[in-house]
Amino acid sequence: MLSKDVPTELARLRALEELCDPISTAIVEHLSPEPSWRCADVGAGAGSFASWLAQRAEVVATDLDTRFLTPGERLTVLTHDVTGDPAPGGPFDLVHARFLLETLPSRADTARRLTRWLRPGGHLVVIGVDLSVAAFSPHPALRAAAEALLDIFTEEMDLEPTFTRGLPRLLAEEGMVDIRAAFHPLVVGDGGPGERVMRATFEQAYGTMIATGRLTAEQVDAARDWFGQPGHLDILALMPVVTARRPA
Template sequence: MPSQHAPTIAVADPGEGYAFGDDHSQAAEQHRCLAAYLDPMTTARLAATGVTDGWRCLEVGAGGGSIATWLAERVAPTGEVTATDVNPVHLSERPGLRVLRHNVVHDPMPEGAFDLVHARLVLRHLPERQTALAAMTRALRPGGWLQLDEFDIDYGPVLLAPSRAAGALYERFLAVKARMFVDAGADGGWGRRAATAMRESGLVDIDPVPHLMTWHADSPGVHLLIHLTHHLRDRLVAGGMTDAELAEVRQVMRHPEFRASSCVIYSVQGRRPR
C-alpha cells in the first residue's frame, strides 16, 4: 500500500552543483535531448513497478522535469511527487508535483517516506555516490522501489562512418569526453556497477536491465552528442580537441551513412526489504 502522509525534505542552501550544472545557457536543450533519448526506456521501467494513484515518489536530480511530470500524472489525484535538484531552475510546480532545491549528498531527507525513488544520470557524477545511494535507500518505505538509470560510457563504438578517418575522429571525441567526465569526478562505468552497489546498500530483488541502441543521424542520442559539442566546448577544447575537429565530428554524426552503437544504458531496480 502507498504511504499516507506527504514527506518533508529539508530545503538546501544553494551550493555546489553537479559537474555540468543546469545554469549553463544550453542546459534546456540538453534536457530536451535527454528526454527524447531516454524517457521511453525510463517510463516503461517505472510503469512496471505498478506506480499509481496515491503513491509518494521522489525524483532526485530531476533536471528538466519530464520524468517528474510523468510520475505526477501517474500518481494523481491523491499521490504526490517531490522533484529535487541542486539548481531547480528548469522545474515547475503543479498540483501533485512540488519542487525543492536539495543536495542528495549533504542535505537530510525523511526516512521510510516514499513508495518510489528514481534518479537518472545523477550518481555517476557524484564522487560521494555511495552516500547518496544510502540516503535514497533509507528514504524508501519498506517494500518501496528504487530505480537508477545510468550510463556505461566505456562502450559505444562507431559501426560505420564515411571514412576510417571520420570514424577515428568520432571515437577520439568520445574518448576526450570520457576523460573530461572522469576529471570532473564522474564514474563513466557506474552503470554496470549500480546493481552491486544497490545490493550492498541493503536492497533486494535487484533487476539490472541493459539497453543498447543503434544510432544514426536522426537518433535522439546523436542529437545529444552534437549538442554536447557546443555545451561542453570549452572542456573538450581543454581536453585536446580543436574547434575545427568539433565542427568535423558534428558533420560525421550528421552523415547519412553514420552508424554507431549507443553506450550501454542500465536501468536497475531494487526494493527495500519489507
C-alpha cells in the first residue's frame, strides 16, 4: 500500500517532505551542526532532508529501498535495514529518524540501538506520526476514512501510532539527557502539505479499505467529497517531535 512500487508513492513522500522538512531543519539548525559532524538519516525516503543536511555535514542516508535517494559529495546512500543491520558508520553526532519508528516491528529495540550509534554528546531527533487523534474527528465522513486507515495500520501493518509519544520514557531509561518533546498538528482541509500527504495515503489505501470491508464505496466517495468544502478543516494526526542527547 505504501510501497515505492505504487506509482503515487514518490509524490506522497514529496508532500511529506514539504510538511516535515521545516520541522527537521529548524531543529537541526538550532543544534548548530559543524562541517565535521557525521550524521545518519535512517529511513531517508526521498532524501530531501538528507540532501539539506549534506550541505552542512557528512551524511549517510539509509533505507530498505533506496531507489529515490541520490548520493552526493558529502552524502552516502546505503541500503540498510535499521531493525537489524549493524550501525551504518558512526559514531554519529546526529541521528535523524522521521515517520519511521512506529512502523517497525521491533520499534523499541531499534530506538534503543539508535541511541548507541551516537557519540557521547550526540543528538537524536525523532519525528513520528500519531493518527489516534483522528478517531475524535467531528466530521463523520473523514472520521470513517481515518478510522479505517488506522485499523489497517494497526491490525495489518502492526503500526503503533503512539510510539513516538512514548519515546521520552524509553530514552530516559537508556540514559539519554536533554529529552524534549513537542507536538505539531497535521492539518487537513487547507490544501496544504498535510492534506496532500493524507489524501495520497487515503487514495493508496482505499482499495484495501473496501476489499477488507472496512469502508464501502459510498463512504470512500463521501471521504473524497469532504475535501474542499467550506468549513471543512480538521487535524488528522499529531506529529510528535522528540529530541535527546547522549551524555558527554
